[in-house]
Amino acid sequence: MRIASFNINGIKARLPRLLEWLEETRPAVACLQEIKTQDEGFPAAEFEKIGYHAVWHGQKGFNGVAILADGTTPQVVQQGLPGDPTDDHARYLEVDVFDTRIVNIYLPNGNPQPGPKFDYKLAWMERLRARMQEIMAEEVPAVVLGDYNVIPTDRDVWAPAAMADDALMQPESRDAYMRLLADGWIDAIATHQPGGGVWTFWDYQAGAWQRDHGFRIDHALLSPELADRLKACGVDKEYRGREKASDHAPVWIEIKPAD
DNA sequence: ATGTCATATTTGATATGA
Numbered sequence A: 001m002r003i004a005s006f007n008i009n010g011i012k013a014r015l016p017r018l019l020e021w022l023e024e025t026r027p028a029v030a031c032l033q034e035i036k037t038q039d040e041g042f043p044a045a046e047f048e049k050i051g052y053h054a055v056w057h058g059q060k061g062f063n064g065v066a067i068l069a070d071g072t073t074p075q076v077v078q079q080g081l082p083g084d085p086t087d088d089h090a091r092y093l094e095v096d097v098f099d100t101r102i103v104n105i106y107l108p109n110g111n112p113q114p115g116p117k118f119d120y121k122l123a124w125m126e127r128l129r130a131r132m133q134e135i136m137a138e139e140v141p142a143v144v145l146g147d148y149n150v151i152p153t154d155r156d157v158w159a160p161a162a163m164a165d166d167a168l169m170q171p172e173s174r175d176a177y178m179r180l181l182a183d184g185w186i187d188a189i190a191t192h193q194p195g196g197g198v199w200t201f202w203d204y205q206a207g208a209w210q211r212d213h214g215f216r217i218d219h220a221l222l223s224p225e226l227a228d229r230l231k232a233c234g235v236d237k238e239y240r241g242r243e244k245a246s247d248h249a250p251v252w253i254e255i256k257p258a259d
Numbered sequence B: 001a002t003g004t005c006a007t008a009t010t011t012g013a014t015a016t017g018a
Helices: A013-026 A043-051 A116-138 A171-182 A187-191 A237-241
Strands: A002-007 A029-033 A052-059 A065-070 A075-079 A091-096 A100-108 A142-147 A220-223 A230-235 A251-255
Touching: A002 A013, A002 A100, A002 A142, A002 A220, A013 A029, A013 A075, A029 A100, A043 A052, A052 A091, A065 A091, A065 A100, A075 A142, A091 A116, A100 A116, A116 A142, A116 A171, A116 A237, A187 A220, A187 A230, A187 A251, A220 A230
Parallel strands: A002 A029, A100 A142
Antiparallel strands: A002 A251, A029 A065, A052 A065, A075 A091, A091 A100, A142 A220, A230 A251
8 A cells, every 4th residue: 555745835736747646656545735725725526536535624825735545535533733722724634544544744844943933843843743642652553744844864965064054954853853753653764765865855946956956854754563564665756857846756655454 | 146936915016935
């Protein structure tokens, strides 16, 4: 079973590319970030036509997350990250589907830092950790995947010096990410390719794609039970080079059936 | 070269977020 994540950077602008990717790679579950539409504008009928049922949490102008499943409708467990009633950003959607807990996140970017946006990012990461601890305590097969907006190590960026002041690789951001791993969550891509050099994002600016100036910020964190069933994982890098591409490439994991 | 792109309002131009 393939579970994928794709920050599509606008579902309206990206719909042809998105449908193409779904039909060509046919993930059982697809988690989308930055749909950048209100709930009313979500093109659910387009996905139904090719056999995907969707749940989504939209927001006007930016953010927004959705989960698509092949031939079945995901059951929503939690919409919106718990822990702060004043936070109305659409960045978190947690479902049960195919006997798996699947959590789709669009973690705050945090730039510029320091500042209120960086504070929001760090607070969001602590709230995420609290929720992930609850999920782990449930002992269900679970994956928390999406755009974490964190470059975990210097091996995950084309030039650490070029990004040194960026919120994505500040020590506070990295420490918060490492605490998730310390809690027992397993970074699928990092485990399979510990040498680094795997990118999931290339900026639109400065010819970053052509120069392969990328970094790894889209991650899939597996519960121990699901990690034992990890068959393969990777990045659909080719899609970053297509016409009207997102600035992110899709990330996927392949899970073996439970015994 | 702070070099691109998507969305929205302030709408054929600028602000915001990334």
